[in-house]
Amino acid sequence: MHYLKNIKLFVYILAGNLLSLNAAAQVVLEADGPGNTYELINSVFAPGYDVTETPDCAHPDFGRHIDEVMDPDLGIYVFRFHIHVTPDNDRCINFDRQRNEIKSYDKSPANLKAVEGETVEYSWKFKLDSAFQPSTSFTHIHQLKAVGGSEESMPLITLTPRKSSTNSLQLRYAKNTSQTTIKQVALAPFLGNWVEVKEKVLYGEQGSYELQIKRVSDGEILLDYSNKSIRMWKTGASFIRPKWGIYRSLDVPSDLRDEVVLFASFSVREGIPTSVKQVNIRENKALKTYPNPASESVSFEYVLRESDHVTLGIYSLNGKLLKSIVNQKQAGGNYIERVDVTDLSAGTYLVKISSGNLNMSEPFIIHKGYN
Known part of the structure; x- marks a missing residue:
């Protein structure tokens, strides 16, 4: 297993080096079977460092809160993110919320850190349980977040299920430090189904943003948003990074239950080449x-x-x-x-x-x- 993961790390590094010569660099993270899950994630997103933000410290008896299982619908191994109403918290730092996420950060390879002027395509799959219960406050499953600058505390883009009279999946955007919902759809069609997400961003003061989510089983588009003229940057930011997982409020624990969120086939592709260069x-x-x-x-x-x-x-x-x-x-x-x-x-x-x-x-x- 360690030999396989070392080969995988070498190939991903080689992919980044060669594809960057073609004005495009792609990083792919695929589950490959039980065991060494954190090591696999880190080998791709930040070799030699740790990009996992889990509640393991508060809940050591459970063990690792991210593992890998074979999914019968996709026919591949997938990542399984666990979160428990108690005793999980936010890394033993914050106790009014819970976090189980992976990310890129300052120790990650350059092609996982978006800078002004770059076009980046993100893609992945996720599945919420058929009885999934979101919070009335926040239950984030994806963010694009700045590192550095005066606006870094507020994510640029957030994808979050939310409890209301009709539970919804919200796409939220923060031009500066105030967040608004720019697209909202019913949550019900997502529950119990694998969906595929494609997100394309031109980063900059005059940027663009596109998001499409479709159900894997029949290809039905469940959420579609596009804005060709939108600020996709944060003042003073060093770079923008993606985050995936489950990050939820504990304001009303009775609203929640222990959850499992499945993710698969993470891809970050920098630069959109107009031709294949030699x-x-x-x-x-x-x-x-x-x-x-x-x-x-x-x-x-x-x-x-x-x-x-x-x-x-x-x-x-x-x-x-x-x-x-x-x-x-x-x-x-x-x-x-x-x-x-x-x-x-x-x-x-x-x-x-x-x-x-x-x-x-x-x-x-x-x-x-x-x-």
């Missing part, structure tokens, strides 16, 4: 991978300036060879190998192209629904 591996070689992410097929394009016997292999994160193509190529042009990946599950893979004593490699993502 990554020079050596003076006479080049490798391009597109689309990335992909769902049905991936094309690998490379340049040969001399005749070569070329081997292309696709590998899993544990080093297992999944697909292999061997060809004799002649020098003098671009070669494209288009590989069907419909039989591979969503996740991160590595392509290796070998010719002579030269090896080229690049990570790529399979994320169903991109092609």
Whole structure:
């Protein structure tokens, strides 16, 4: 297990380094099975540090409040966030609220910290229990929050279920330090269902914001919001970070119950490339991978300036060879190998192209629904 997670960390770092050359960097966090959950999260969101904010200190008998389970509906491992009405609190710091969240922060890689002028796409899935009970005050499950500056205490964007005469899911926005609800929909269609969230932000004083949530089972759009002219920044901020989990008020504990919120397939993608730029591996070689992410097929394009016997292999994160193509190529042009990946599950893979004593490699993502 430790060996697999070390390989995964290497691939994620490699993905960030190579994709940043293409004016895009993507970080993907996928559950991979029980055990070492905190270590997995930290290896992706802040290697060597801790990005979990859990109530473990107040409730050590329960153990870790984030674990991983196989989900029968998605057919993959997912993250399970636990919160208990008692004795959980907010990290043994605040006792009128409870927090079980993951985030990026100042120790995270640069491509997890949004700065002015960047466009970032966030995507993930979540599932609320069919009997989920929100607070009348706040029950946040996602935030975009500034680090630094005079307005950092108020999240820029918040997604929160709220108890009322008709329970709702609210999208809340704070231009400065006062928050308002900019979109509200009934909570009932979300309960007991996996939903997929896609969020796109142009960060800046003259920014833009888009959010769409659709039910996984039938593709029905449950919440849709877009604003092409909106302030998406905070005064004096160093960067904006995402947070996911469950963070709720204890003002009226009788409103609440012990909850489990499921999350899956976190993705943070910085920069929206207009074209695939060539990554020079050596003076006479080049490798391009597109689309990335992909769902049905991936094309690998490379340049040969001399005749070569070329081997292309696709590998899993544990080093297992999944697909292999061997060809004799002649020098003098671009070669494209288009590989069907419909039989591979969503996740991160590595392509290796070998010719002579030269090896080229690049990570790529399979994320169903991109092609």
